[in-house]
Amino acid sequence: MEHTLSKSFKILENAHIDQPKGFTAGGIHAGLRKSKRDFGWLYSDVPANAAGVYTQNTFQAAPLDVTQQALKHSGQLQAVVVNSANANSYTGEQGYQDALEMQQLTAKKIGIDSSLVAVASTGVIGEMLPMDVIKGAIARIGESEAAVDFEHAILTTDTKTKHIAVEVEIDGKVITIAGAAKGSGMIHPNMATMLSFITTDANVETESLQQGLRQITDQSFNRITVDGDSSTNDMVLILANGMQNNETLHPQHPEWHQFMEAWQFVSRELAKMIAKDGEGATKLVEVSLEGARSEQEAAQMAKAVIGSSLVKTAIYGEDANWGRIISALGASGVAFDKQGLSLAIGSEQIIKEGQLLAFHEPNCVEELVKDTVHLFIGLTDGVEKATVWGCDLTYDYVQINASYRT
Amino acid sequence: MEHTLSKSFKILENAHIDQPKGFTAGGIHAGLRKSKRDFGWLYSDVPANAAGVYTQNTFQAAPLDVTQQALKHSGQLQAVVVNSANANSYTGEQGYQDALEMQQLTAKKIGIDSSLVAVASTGVIGEMLPMDVIKGAIARIGESEAAVDFEHAILTTDTKTKHIAVEVEIDGKVITIAGAAKGSGMIHPNMATMLSFITTDANVETESLQQGLRQITDQSFNRITVDGDSSTNDMVLILANGMQNNETLHPQHPEWHQFMEAWQFVSRELAKMIAKDGEGATKLVEVSLEGARSEQEAAQMAKAVIGSSLVKTAIYGEDANWGRIISALGASGVAFDKQGLSLAIGSEQIIKEGQLLAFHEPNCVEELVKDTVHLFIGLTDGVEKATVWGCDLTYDYVQINASYRT
Numbered sequence: 001m002e003h004t005l006s007k008s009f010k011i012l013e014n015a016h017i018d019q020p021k022g023f024t025a026g027g028i029h030a031g032l033r034k035s036k037r038d039f040g041w042l043y044s045d046v047p048a049n050a051a052g053v054y055t056q057n058t059f060q061a062a063p064l065d066v067t068q069q070a071l072k073h074s075g076q077l078q079a080v081v082v083n084s085a086n087a088n089s090y091t092g093e094q095g096y097q098d099a100l101e102m103q104q105l106t107a108k109k110i111g112i113d114s115s116l117v118a119v120a121s122t123g124v125i126g127e128m129l130p131m132d133v134i135k136g137a138i139a140r141i142g143e144s145e146a147a148v149d150f151e152h153a154i155l156t157t158d159t160k161t162k163h164i165a166v167e168v169e170i171d172g173k174v175i176t177i178a179g180a181a182k183g184s185g186m187i188h189p190n191m192a193t194m195l196s197f198i199t200t201d202a203n204v205e206t207e208s209l210q211q212g213l214r215q216i217t218d219q220s221f222n223r224i225t226v227d228g229d230s231s232t233n234d235m236v237l238i239l240a241n242g243m244q245n246n247e248t249l250h251p252q253h254p255e256w257h258q259f260m261e262a263w264q265f266v267s268r269e270l271a272k273m274i275a276k277d278g279e280g281a282t283k284l285v286e287v288s289l290e291g292a293r294s295e296q297e298a299a300q301m302a303k304a305v306i307g308s309s310l311v312k313t314a315i316y317g318e319d320a321n322w323g324r325i326i327s328a329l330g331a332s333g334v335a336f337d338k339q340g341l342s343l344a345i346g347s348e349q350i351i352k353e354g355q356l357l358a359f360h361e362p363n364c365v366e367e368l369v370k371d372t373v374h375l376f377i378g379l380t381d382g383v384e385k386a387t388v389w390g391c392d393l394t395y396d397y398v399q400i401n402a403s404y405r406t
Numbered sequence: 407m408e409h410t411l412s413k414s415f416k417i418l419e420n421a422h423i424d425q426p427k428g429f430t431a432g433g434i435h436a437g438l439r440k441s442k443r444d445f446g447w448l449y450s451d452v453p454a455n456a457a458g459v460y461t462q463n464t465f466q467a468a469p470l471d472v473t474q475q476a477l478k479h480s481g482q483l484q485a486v487v488v489n490s491a492n493a494n495s496y497t498g499e500q501g502y503q504d505a506l507e508m509q510q511l512t513a514k515k516i517g518i519d520s521s522l523v524a525v526a527s528t529g530v531i532g533e534m535l536p537m538d539v540i541k542g543a544i545a546r547i548g549e550s551e552a553a554v555d556f557e558h559a560i561l562t563t564d565t566k567t568k569h570i571a572v573e574v575e576i577d578g579k580v581i582t583i584a585g586a587a588k589g590s591g592m593i594h595p596n597m598a599t600m601l602s603f604i605t606t607d608a609n610v611e612t613e614s615l616q617q618g619l620r621q622i623t624d625q626s627f628n629r630i631t632v633d634g635d636s637s638t639n640d641m642v643l644i645l646a647n648g649m650q651n652n653e654t655l656h657p658q659h660p661e662w663h664q665f666m667e668a669w670q671f672v673s674r675e676l677a678k679m680i681a682k683d684g685e686g687a688t689k690l691v692e693v694s695l696e697g698a699r700s701e702q703e704a705a706q707m708a709k710a711v712i713g714s715s716l717v718k719t720a721i722y723g724e725d726a727n728w729g730r731i732i733s734a735l736g737a738s739g740v741a742f743d744k745q746g747l748s749l750a751i752g753s754e755q756i757i758k759e760g761q762l763l764a765f766h767e768p769n770c771v772e773e774l775v776k777d778t779v780h781l782f783i784g785l786t787d788g789v790e791k792a793t794v795w796g797c798d799l800t801y802d803y804v805q806i807n808a809s810y811r812t
Binding site: 056057058059087089090092124125126231232309310313314316317319321322323324326327329330331332335336338355356393394395397398399401402403 | 723730733
């Protein structure tokens, strides 16, 4: 079951990934890209309990191997270094050695154990990391102390930085949870060219952090799709440095639910920012499906709709071509009772329990011209539900991707 | 195993669906569309053994129900009527009655039993068939006797008619197999807004026809993808009227293999024509994958590549961004040995058994500027293979689909 957000937390305005106590972040232009920032770092004053989830792509990139090993070692991280422009993916043994060197040099520069350093890369696949540039960048860690520089440095084709922070009172302490993310193309359910880093000053048991991260990622980052492609470099990391000295959180803690709620909100908002900033996108599309036999099936059906190129182009064209929605639903691979189908575009209902209602084209168009388009699908097969997010498919998507490297 | 074509058949130049003995076809502008032909018919002088395969979409359109029932009745068909512009899909009980009436009036007009008439519709979903227009059209059946008019009448966003015919000597008789197809958008593996009609004057056992059709469709029409969407109206029909009086064909017949070869060729060529004429497409893309554990897995992996929006836009941009190919492969859901991967774009090899070769960008680009782009993927997991077809993703795809109805 999905949580219904009761919002026991508070959203902080203009807050960044360094909002929780003890975190610092920065970024510079190292020279991997022409002029934009391309190298960033994030660190905590003390080692943080940490957890990660990684791409399901067979060709998992080298930095993910290195990060996974680091996390396995102690369940803790203290620093994260990220470069954009080059994915260090499909780079073989040399690529692995480069990721390892990036980790070790960063550890040395900061003065911590290398098993406390996570590395991440995003960009073009199959080119070797220019290690001279990376080494030069590592030597400059600390030069900037603006989290917004970090948030810029991790971007590729993104048009905007993505960051958020919330406060939640747990155990009498004000806990902060913040996050930053990047991702614009290759965004699809199973972790996509998407990097997301979550920080919190809460004290959380490592194993609970890993469990929570899996659950929350399934209901946030794994619920977005831009173009159906899953990248080799996707990763979500959470660092909980415990600097608020609250009683250690775990699922049996009476306030675990509040902590999860706030964390889920942060993750979903970041996921929605990624969907909305999908390559070439002009609209965020939210598909809510109710009445499925399981949450997994609900998500699968909703994703079939949001992933349909025909639905996405119709939404771009602000064309109430609802036939494409039901066609995508019918091709989702999930069996359901057609007679129980209801469909609405925003507040305009089109189908009610299998009956096509009188068609109100102008009302539908009014819903479609909005920045966020909501599609509601109702079924009568069960009581489970899921919400997924995506974007429209536009000329700009083609333009961006036909000429990404050249 | 796929057949390797030894070409015991002969391709006929400028031949149409009426090429086999005893078949006539025609088409008119009935008024469903502004000015283009929108209503076509195909009939045989005698009842033909027939078989059909239908969309897997949950929302199977009314004409498919009616056609399936007709075929179940006797395993024979003598006529097919088709309209474009309106799919008669998601039209409920009234839509079913309309399809039935379309079948019955056609049977009456031609003077045959209604169980010998197949009906097909393609176009917008969710609008009632304007039965007055359909009735007027049926009254005009026979007005044209040009198969090219039929081939035009079944089109929607297609830019070209799709037809082919071959001759093959079986049993001392010259058998002809011909076909016509339509399909441009919503083209995806499991039968897509795609109609295909195959005619032959061979005498073939009904059950063998059904078996053969399934097998051949799996290796032709189910191997193409334009945009990943599967429609509610897809159908492939074959009519074998036996007018060459050959000994009845079935899998144990010594020349069954030759017949299947020719039929497979006709189906694959039609499938490739559909892929090449994909909405907005400028190129046909052929992906051949070898060395898989099963043909099904080979097809699944190859389809993941041809279905990737990022691969499709890169090919449109003539950008040798091969990283997207391996990323799509890695996200296909099929496990394989990465060390065994080979990859070539046309004659230019990029990866050989896990080793990235020196990159020859200009040679790759030379392969990418061609009308047909060939991608070759080799694995070392088994001996099975599959070839799939698709097209590039272009500005025109977005343009066509953002404004299909309006």
